[in-house]
Amino acid sequence: MAGRLQETTVGSVCKAFDGPHATPTKRSHGPVFLGITSLNKGRIDLAGSEHLSEEDFAKWTRRVTPRTGDVVFSYETKLGEAAIIPEGLRCCLGRRMALMRPDPAKADSRFLLYYYLGPEFQDVIRERTIHGSTVDRIALIEFPKFPLRLPPLREQKAIAHILGTLDDKIELNRRINATLEEMARALFKSWFVDFDPVRAKSEGRPTGLPQEIDALFPDSLQDSEVGAVPAGWVVRNLDEIAIYLNGLALQKYPSGDGPTLPVIKIAQLRKGATDGADQCNGDLPSEYIIKDGDVLFSWSGSLEVELWCGGPGALNQHLFKVSSDQYPQWFYYLWTLQHLPDFRQIAAGKATTMGHIQRGHLSAAQVLVPPRRLVDAMTETVAPMVNLIITNRVESRTLATLRDTLLPKLLSGELRVNDVGRAVGADF
Numbered sequence: 001m002a003g004r005l006q007e008t009t010v011g012s013v014c015k016a017f018d019g020p021h022a023t024p025t026k027r028s029h030g031p032v033f034l035g036i037t038s039l040n041k042g043r044i045d046l047a048g049s050e051h052l053s054e055e056d057f058a059k060w061t062r063r064v065t066p067r068t069g070d071v072v073f074s075y076e077t078k079l080g081e082a083a084i085i086p087e088g089l090r091c092c093l094g095r096r097m098a099l100m101r102p103d104p105a106k107a108d109s110r111f112l113l114y115y116y117l118g119p120e121f122q123d124v125i126r127e128r129t130i131h132g133s134t135v136d137r138i139a140l141i142e143f144p145k146f147p148l149r150l151p152p153l154r155e156q157k158a159i160a161h162i163l164g165t166l167d168d169k170i171e172l173n174r175r176i177n178a179t180l181e182e183m184a185r186a187l188f189k190s191w192f193v194d195f196d197p198v199r200a201k202s203e204g205r206p207t208g209l210p211q212e213i214d215a216l217f218p219d220s221l222q223d224s225e226v227g228a229v230p231a232g233w234v235v236r237n238l239d240e241i242a243i244y245l246n247g248l249a250l251q252k253y254p255s256g257d258g259p260t261l262p263v264i265k266i267a268q269l270r271k272g273a274t275d276g277a278d279q280c281n282g283d284l285p286s287e288y289i290i291k292d293g294d295v296l297f298s299w300s301g302s303l304e305v306e307l308w309c310g311g312p313g314a315l316n317q318h319l320f321k322v323s324s325d326q327y328p329q330w331f332y333y334l335w336t337l338q339h340l341p342d343f344r345q346i347a348a349g350k351a352t353t354m355g356h357i358q359r360g361h362l363s364a365a366q367v368l369v370p371p372r373r374l375v376d377a378m379t380e381t382v383a384p385m386v387n388l389i390i391t392n393r394v395e396s397r398t399l400a401t402l403r404d405t406l407l408p409k410l411l412s413g414e415l416r417v418n419d420v421g422r423a424v425g426a427d428f
Helices: 053-059 110-117 119-127 153-193 196-202 268-269 330-347 359-364 374-413 417-422
Strands: 008-011 015-019 026-035 069-072 081-084 090-091 097-102 147-150 234-237 243-245 261-265 280-282 296-300 305-306 313-315 319-323 366-367
Touching: 008 243, 026 053, 053 119, 053 196, 053 305, 069 110, 069 261, 081 110, 097 110, 110 119, 110 147, 110 153, 119 374, 119 417, 153 196, 153 374, 153 417, 261 268, 268 296, 268 305, 296 330, 305 330, 305 374, 319 330, 330 374, 374 417
Parallel strands: 026 090, 261 313
Antiparallel strands: 008 147, 015 097, 069 081, 069 097, 234 366, 243 319, 261 280, 296 305, 296 319
16 A cells, blocks of 8 residues: 555645634624634534624635535644534634645545644644744645645545544543533532532422432531531531642653653643653652542642543642542542632732642632531442543543554555454444
């Protein structure tokens, strides 16, 4: 197959377009305004996307209206990111965004996306990056000349189908996890913030819970320093229910000839992966070594609380590893999440550009602890949700690694399309 790769250019198989070099007035609804935040690991992520009016949409699509199968990418700041326009998405290109529209007789859209994200084309982007004083960019006027090496169209489609089978499973896991996270947070809020079961029992209404769990909730509220709380529950400080271990200044542990670990900083926490991370000496105290399923909390900069599923790493300063030998993981994870908006507000009020919280804020944040029997009963309901989220994320990481490994091997002919297709369950 390697001998049949066609040496070509972007402009020979695609038309390239960019959007207006301005920004319209944003709206809460309407057509989607695709910005660089809309690109997330090879897919369109509308969670952080903004909208614009119909009038502005007509202006912003005079040059091009993105359509199903177009490959959108960023040509400034977030270089190397791309995604494919899904069916039914009505959108326009924002600033720093462009798209490729492949000739269907020459290039398959989904293959082109994988090729763009693959190591070969990423090297092309790095070689042609213009490093500015404020942002890095690629010159769109030169983009059509960027080189490609494409197999015949039929093989493009077969490769895209194989990789797409893996991506479809990753996307399914993501959607399942989004539902599980929503359920766990909603259940936590109902029980620990709104006290719905307690209020229902106090008013003589059914709780809707299994009888054995219903019986563990009290039927009245009592006064406390934080207001009315369920009878028999106690108020504790956040740092009383969990240990918040601050990371090390890992630049003091340089990598040497022995085993190393990737350094987990705020940037790695945000993307949930260690690719491109600094390396440090792997001979660290065990408590500073991160593993899948650990709860991490960045207390400086962009405050985030995450279930880490990016593989082994070393805990860097500005991150807490949260653990407890008294309470289950879901309990301290969801309580930390519950206080995150307050922590972010505290950090936003700091005079420095990199806002943060201090240990005193952990002590000031208060939580409610029900009797142990109720915690144990809740664990049977909530812990499986959190555990499945972790399992799905780890599986998705493995599938993504497999996908990224397969592309260059399929392109080179080192692996046969039919053999790999059967192995991953892709039907041809």
